[in-house]
Amino acid sequence: MSTTPELTVAQSILQRRSCKRFKPDAIPADVLERVIDLTLHAPSSFNMQPWRLIVIDDAAQKEALAKVAWNQPQITTAPVVLVFAVSLRGWEQTFESVIKIASELGAWPEKFVTMARGAVPGFQNALGAKEREYAVKDALIAATHTALAAESLGLSSCFMNGWDESGVKEIIGAKDNPDIAIALVMPIGYGLDLPKFAGRLPREVTVFKGTLSK
Ligand SMILES: Cc1cc2nc3c(=O)[nH]c(=O)nc-3n(C[C@H](O)[C@H](O)[C@H](O)COP(=O)(O)O)c2cc1C
Numbered sequence: 720m721s722t723t724p725e726l727t728v729a730q731s732i733l734q735r736r737s738c739k740r741f742k743p744d745a746i747p748a749d750v751l752e753r754v755i756d757l758t759l760h761a762p763s764s765f766n767m768q769p770w771r772l773i774v775i776d777d778a779a780q781k782e783a784l785a786k787v788a789w790n791q792p793q794i795t796t797a798p799v800v801l802v803f804a805v806s807l808r809g810w811e812q813t814f815e816s817v818i819k820i821a822s823e824l825g826a827w828p829e830k831f832v833t834m835a836r837g838a839v840p841g842f843q844n845a846l847g848a849k850e851r852e853y854a855v856k857d858a859l860i861a862a863t864h865t866a867l868a869a870e871s872l873g874l875s876s877c878f879m880n881g882w883d884e885s886g887v888k889e890i891i892g893a894k895d896n897p898d899i900a901i902a903l904v905m906p907i908g909y910g911l912d913l914p915k916f917a918g919r920l921p922r923e924v925t926v927f928k929g930t931l932s933k
Contacts, residue, residue, distance in 0.1 A: 803875065
């Protein structure tokens with residue numbers, strides 16, 4: 720692990736910028752491992768963890784990804800690109816594993832497990848058209864963990880919406896899989912030419928007390 724002191728959460732939030740170009744330097748394996756580990760600590764609805772994180776470090780695969788992402792240079796210059804895919808129905812296979820892990824850790828007592836066994840399938844099945852939205856919410860929370868964890872360890876990142884979903888699915892080998900959706904693409908690495916802070920809207924526009932009114 721790098722000996723550079725890790726930034727605090729607040730420092731990481733304030734320092735993070737959307738990096739458009741990266742240095743060619745590789746990310747040390749232990750640093751990448753730590754970023755992934757911290758990402759996977761993210762919360763998710765019922766702890767179902769619908770994210771499927773695809774780590775891309777192969778140059779040809781990054782080239783292909785850039786082609787379906789308007790050739791944005793952060794994809795080809797980053798040493799690692801993370802694709803945050805989600806499995807819409809994966810919980811059906813992983814539900815029992817989630818219960819087993821939480822029970823073994825003593826986090827989910829038998830009473831809670833009984834409640835979850837009753838409630839979760841009903842909740843998930845009632846989502847209907849919102850199934851994708853709910854899975855994507857979880858993945859974006861995980862991606863936010865990634866960006867801040869990366870920042871705290873001296874790396875930069877870029878949240879990316881600018882890609883064609885079917886193209887990304889093809890590149891990760893999920894072309895014909897209707898269970899898989901793409902939530903986000905995020906290159907990470909050591910930043911070059913980090914943009915300046917573009918500021919944020921005044922609070923009168925974005926923060927309200929009690930109701931959405933002046
Ligand atoms: C969900 C999401 C998608 C984004 N997609 C792209 C993108 O495809 N390409 C890009 O260059 N920046 C993208 N951005 C970066 C935003 O433009 C950037 O966050 C915003 O301008 C504020 O700048 P900052 O992140 O440096 O503070 C995206 C950001 C978010 C949160």
